[in-house]
Amino acid sequence: MKFLFIVNPKAGHGKAKGLVPLIQNICNKKGVEFKIEYTMAPEHATQIAKEGSKYFDVVASVGGDGTLNEVVNGIIGSEAALGVIPGGTGNDFARTIYEDSDIEKILEYIINGEIIRVDLGKCNDRFFINIGSAGIDSEIAHAVQRSNKIFSGKSAYLYGLVKTLLKYQGKNFNVSIDEYSFNAKTLLVTASNGKYYGGGMLPTPEADISDGLFDICFIENMNKLKIPFLLSKYIKGEHIDLREVSMFKGSKLVITSDEEFAVNIDGEIIITDRAEFEILKNALNVVIPRNS
Numbered sequence: 001m002k003f004l005f006i007v008n009p010k011a012g013h014g015k016a017k018g019l020v021p022l023i024q025n026i027c028n029k030k031g032v033e034f035k036i037e038y039t040m041a042p043e044h045a046t047q048i049a050k051e052g053s054k055y056f057d058v059v060a061s062v063g064g065d066g067t068l069n070e071v072v073n074g075i076i077g078s079e080a081a082l083g084v085i086p087g088g089t090g091n092d093f094a095r096t097i098y099e100d101s102d103i104e105k106i107l108e109y110i111i112n113g114e115i116i117r118v119d120l121g122k123c124n125d126r127f128f129i130n131i132g133s134a135g136i137d138s139e140i141a142h143a144v145q146r147s148n149k150i151f152s153g154k155s156a157y158l159y160g161l162v163k164t165l166l167k168y169q170g171k172n173f174n175v176s177i178d179e180y181s182f183n184a185k186t187l188l189v190t191a192s193n194g195k196y197y198g199g200g201m202l203p204t205p206e207a208d209i210s211d212g213l214f215d216i217c218f219i220e221n222m223n224k225l226k227i228p229f230l231l232s233k234y235i236k237g238e239h240i241d242l243r244e245v246s247m248f249k250g251s252k253l254v255i256t257s258d259e260e261f262a263v264n265i266d267g268e269i270i271i272t273d274r275a276e277f278e279i280l281k282n283a284l285n286v287v288i289p290r291n292s
């Protein structure tokens with residue numbers, strides 16, 4: 001087996017880059033053939049992964065969810081298996097597949113692990129492995145991205161968060177889940193393959209990456225004063241019995257609106273008035289820990 005490690009030197013404020021000596025040590029100790037490549041700019045990981053998937057059996061992302069998404073978009077359609085090494089700040093997909101966050105153990109899993117086929121999500125023309133969503137969470141992420149151009153770090157985050165919370169009135173969405181469709185003022189809706197997003201929040205605790213279905217969490221708009229209570233539950237995956245929350249499973253989710261809205265696809269924001277999410281069953285090989 002030949003391994004390619006794609007390292008984003010910016011991910012996790014340098015955390016991913018810091019893992020390189022450990023990767024080299026473990027690979028040398030195990031006597032496996034490997035190569036390390038660094039990303040030079042956004043989207044570069046997709047290019048490296050696409051080329052690498054022709055020659056390597058395992059193409060591993062060493063970074064956060066953004067790097068992972070780029071690697072997935074590069075290896076899709078090939079036989080190469082994805083390896084996931086959490087080196088970002090959030091690492092939400094890694095939480096779904098590993099019980100352990102010990103990087104040495106994760107590297108051993110990748111070298112000795114089992115390869116299974118997992119589902120992927122597609123939103124319009126973009127593939128994702130973890131979660132797509134629209135509503136207040138995506139509007140906040142979009143506002144933070146824009147305010148990053150004015151402020152930096154935490155102030156950008158707080159500015160984006162507060163501005164969106166004050167302004168948010170609920171989105172008038174038409175939501176179709178397979179054959180079922182409804183109009184609703186929406187707080188948020190997710191199309192989940194993985195369980196976690198946003199740095200460990202648990203919108204869809206029952207999501208399964210190989211059941212051929214999205215877990216869909218729909219939350220209708222609510223009084224703003226209730227949002228902190230909802231959030232305290234949502235973080236832990238304890239929101240599913242609340243009155244405003246409906247959980248579904250489905251293979252297709254279409255969200256349309258008269259106005260453009262933000263869609264978050266594995267942390268990347270697109271702006272559209274129609275988001276078509278589709279599950280692609282068994283679309284990708286992934287290395288997972290043996291016997292899990």
Ligand SMILES: Nc1ncnc2c1ncn2[C@@H]1O[C@H](COP(=O)(O)OP(=O)(O)OP(=O)(O)O)[C@@H](O)[C@H]1O
Nearest residue numbers: 011012039040041042064065066067088089090091
């Ligand atoms: N050399 C580079 N210089 C600047 N940005 C890069 C470079 N290589 C990759 N990127 C970009 O860095 C972004 C952030 O990467 P990533 O999401 O993996 O890390 P993170 O934000 O620290 O972690 P997480 O998403 O898990 O919170 C990605 O969108 C990627 O396109």
